Amino acid sequence: MFTNRMMERDQTSIEIHEISSTTFQSVLEFLYTGAIDISEGNCQDVLAAANMLGISDLVSICSKFLKLQLDAENCLGIYRFADAYSCEKLKADAEKFINKNFPKVSYQEEFLELPQELVSEILLSENLFIKSEQEVFQAAMNWLLFDPAIRRREIYKILTPVRFPLVAESDIKKFLETCPDIGIKVALLKYIEDFKQERSICKEHNLDRIKPHLTQPRRFARKNIYLIGGYFVETGGRWNDIHTLEIVSKYDTFNETWVQMQSLIYPRHHFGICVHKGLIYVAGGEHDSMIYDAVERYNPQSNKWYHMANLNHPRSGLGLVAVTDKLYALGGWIGMELGNTVEEYDPVRNEWRLHAEMPTLRIDMAVVELEGLIYVIGGADRDGGFESEMSLVESFNPVTKEWEELTSMNESRAYPGVASLGGYIYAVGGYSSVLGDLATVEKYCPMKNMWTSLPPMSYSRTAPSVVGVNGLLYIMGGRHSSSMDGIFSSSCIALDSMECYDPKTNTWTLLPRLPTPTSDAGAVFL
Known part of the structure; x- marks a missing residue:
């Protein structure tokens, strides 16, 4: 100027x-x-x-x-x-x-x-x-x-x-x-x-x-289900003939198609899995009778798995959930004993520490997070075998470290599949020494502290993988025992079927089969 x-x-x-x-x-x-x-x-x-x-x-x-x-x-x-x-x-x-x-x-x-x-x-x-x-x-x-x-x-x-x-x-x-x-x-x-x-x-x-x-759905409305690990048994095979899987399959919920992703570093089943800030965490589990303390993290952007800090104790059959900025690993087998501890993981420090104790010893339970509380559902007591399944449901507040016993399920279930959807918790399938593999389904309302029975699945499933996404409940795989030999059946068949439940219509629909039959796998959505 x-x-x-x-x-x-x-x-x-x-x-x-x-x-x-x-x-x-x-x-x-x-x-x-x-x-x-x-x-x-x-x-x-x-x-x-x-x-x-x-x-x-x-x-x-x-x-x-x-x-x-x-x-x-x-x-x-x-x-x-x-x-x-x-x-x-x-x-x-x-x-x-x-x-x-x-x-x-x-x-x-x-x-x-x-x-x-x-x-x-x-x-x-x-x-x-x-x-x-x-x-x-x-x-x-x-x-x-x-x-x-x-x-x-x-x-x-x-x-x-x-x-x-x-x-x-x-x-x-x-x-x-x-x-x-x-x-x-x-x-x-x-x-x-x-x-x-x-x-x-x-x-x-x-x-x-x-x-x-x-x-086509918008970029961030496209939901994919990741089905990870697990095991299967060849037809006619026995429990000690299982093949542990390291494969990772991604299911496009809109196009209903499967694609293979980068495999796990370690093949494993019976592990804990959760999502935190767009990353998938896998902890513990077992392979060839060896129980892991190893933790892996998957980045879907790079399609790669990375080693993370190990758990304090090797665990199999544990639950893993994310609450706010921390991860929590609960229970499971620790060696030959049932673990009663809860470990807390800090993703920033990449560090695990003992956080609390569980009031009830159990194995093969389901664990899910809903609105800041961790729910531990069903499972089996330390005796295993016949009549060991539990209907017990407990909630844990990781902030106050307080446990609360809630209304039990209508049915006792070991190896149930569990997911949250629309403010409810769904317990799917599992095993009962009285009824064998279960097709029954229950829904829990936290507000009413009440379980309600729903129409059964098309197939009976022990240890299915369950995810709630897009307003639907997806159930994948699991196993079916060929005899009533209890939880540790000498012969079982891993399933490759997949179905979903629509709460709006109260109906089940069969979906495309899994790439590989699998039981005791982990499933999450992103």
Whole structure:
């Protein structure tokens, strides 16, 4: 301004618009001292001034401050502010926060007050962290209903990014039943009818007017099940003829296909498994009668397994769960004895330490985490063999180290498969010395402390692998004893069948077979 041929260079007084005297004073002091006091109250004004005056260091300081302030209530405002002042790094950080917290952000007033163009842009993102497309559909409808008289004319623009083939008809029906605006309801029905007709015409005439991405889950809504390790016995083989597996198979829950991934470092069965921060941990287990203390961690991005710190004690038949920032290994065989200890693992320190003791000795139980509590379910007492199965259920609070005995299952089960889904815990199959391999299923409600029997599986299964994902309960493999010789049957058949339970319809559906029959394997989803 002063060193070029601009009119201001000859003026004695220049008015700088859009910057208050207080803000300019702070900027001027920063230029001379390199120090500035940034707060929530002045950050955006200082950033705008620094951007106008081309002070990149100060823009960076303010951007870093605003990044630390990001939350569900202000992230959209910071995103729009960063866009207006071309702060690309801050804009990218805000966009990442919006995507990662989309369900919560979509209920904020900031979202409901956005212009249609920006809402459509957000809903179009492939990177939304959602459990299902229903959350995107609900966000779109919430925005429309915020001002239906004005916004119903925008319904086609708002619904275009929604991947309707992936939204359950029951969810759409539920919305229509409760929709308070008749205009929105009619417009939605018309949009869905037009969309279905377009798909039908395209399918009939082999046209590609429907964009392929509309029929595929978004990047972070794609869930894969990892089935790891286990063992099988050749037909006619006996217990001491088992083949321990190191294979890892990934199941695409949308396309219903299996692919092989990098194998375990050590073949093992009867181990503990859990997921923590997108990484799979496997601990303990056994192979050829040798009990492991070895722990491995799998990174799905690199498709590699890594050695981690060993357990304090070799364990087989243990439970492994993640709660907040720690992992917990419970019970199992320690040598020839049943272990009564709980070990805690710190992933940051890569270190195990003894954490607590278990009130009940048991083996071949199932362990699952739900809302910060660890549930230990069923199993067998130290006598093994006949009539040793347990219906006992206990919960453990890893913070207070307190145990609580809960309502027992309706049926005693050793080797049950267990998973949490929709706030409930499901106990599946297992073994009973009275009934043999079980096909029965029970659901536990923590609020009511009550177990409810559900329709049985298609197959009886001892030691199945169970995962709850996408609103469905997946059951894989397990074994079936060829005789009533108790838990340690001299002959058993590993299963390659897979089925899932839908709580909404209370029905079971058979799915593609496993790549390899397996029992006592681990299963998780990512």
